[in-house]
Amino acid sequence: MNALADEARARSILRALYGPDQLREQMTWFWFNHFNVHAPKRDVRAMVGDYEDTIHARALGKFRDLLEATLRHPAMLRYLDNDQNAAGHINENYAREIMELHTMGVGSGYSQQDVQELARILTGVGVDLKPDPPRLKPQWQPLYVRAGLFEFNPARHDFGDKHFLGHDIKGRGFAEVEEALDLIASSPATAHHVSLQIATYFMGDTPPADVVARMEQAFRHSDGDIARVLRAMIGAPAFRASLGTVFKDPAHYAISAVRYAYGDRVILNTQPIVGWLNRMGEGLYNHETPDGYDMRSDAWSGPGQMATRFDIARQIGGGSAGLFRPPGASADQPAFPQLQNALYFGGLGTTLGQPTRDALAKATSPQEWNALYLSSPEFMHR
DSSP: OOOHHHHHHHHHHHHHHSSSOOHHHHHHHHHHHHHHOOOSSGGGGHHHHHHHHHHHHHHTHHHHHHHHHHHHHHHHHHHTTTTOTTTTTTHHHHHHHIIIIIIOOSSOOOOHEEEEEEHHHHTTEEEOOOSSOOOOOOTTGOOOOOTEEEEEEEOOOOOOOOOEEEEEOOOHHHHHHHHHHHHHHHHHHHHHHHHHHHHHHHOOOSSOOHHHOOOOOOHHHHHSBHHHHHHHHTEEEEEEEHHTBOOOHHHHHHHHHHHHHTSOOOSSHHHHHHHHHHHHTTOOOOSTTTTOOOOSSSGSSHHHHHHHHHHHHHHHHHHTTTTOOOOOOOOOOOOOOOOOSHHHHHTTGOOHHHHHHHHTTTTHHHHHHHHHHHSSSTTBBO
């Protein structure tokens, strides 16, 4: 299971570095963080690669489809214990996080009773590792649902009627789940919460209210089309004005540094990047709680964090840092980053402030120049 998780991390990093559709890669990272699972819990690490693939395929589609895809995935059901949620033994973990984090958001008008009713609706939604279906009463057999490891077992379901978000939902099996997801995904609170989260991810800690409102409107008018929501954000003048002002979280910092250092030259070993992300506190699949990593700049700009970044900048700037050491090899293949390149002289250099120019001018070697540039305030922002 650890090997499967390591393979998933390697693939995630390689996609981020070389994927031709970089917006999809950015949104895959965003949605994984939004629908976070913690790989070390139970057997989630064996499933986390497929879970990320599931998100990757739907990262620019309809939010409602993505929401159900995460609900049907065994990694999510294991992580938030809904496979233990059954009639007479209610577990509210997943129902609470759907409402609080995944969709409507805290303080958006739903009640504790809504959480309890959603937990009842989700009874029987779980995971089955056995190849054969369970033995069921004849009346329950048509209601049984199986897709891969996902299972809806009517023998574990609470068939009582529910009252959820002001609507009466008749007890009838998995169709209740579909109805509840429709209500949640179409809620104006969900449009606001999701739009605000996306805007914060791309534009920084306090995205303009009018941009968020544009995104909400696009969400509601397009039935939650994520691409339309992004288009509404990108088309706002404030979005262009935000470029270069957003402090990079560790993942953006590490990936952008390697992309700039080596361009299309494909690295042979992703483990150094995995290690850097762990050192900076944003390890892949390593966030323990369902809220995901913090997107605010002050979570990543403390003195300890910056000292770690400066050390990583020295490693990348001074050589290949193990990125071109094939697994099992004792030495790197020859590689040295040339950061004073056409991209720098053709554009990036013009964005530097005078203090950074002065510091770079004092560099006594290409390695020192690289480390200073990767440590500069300008490179810390996107």
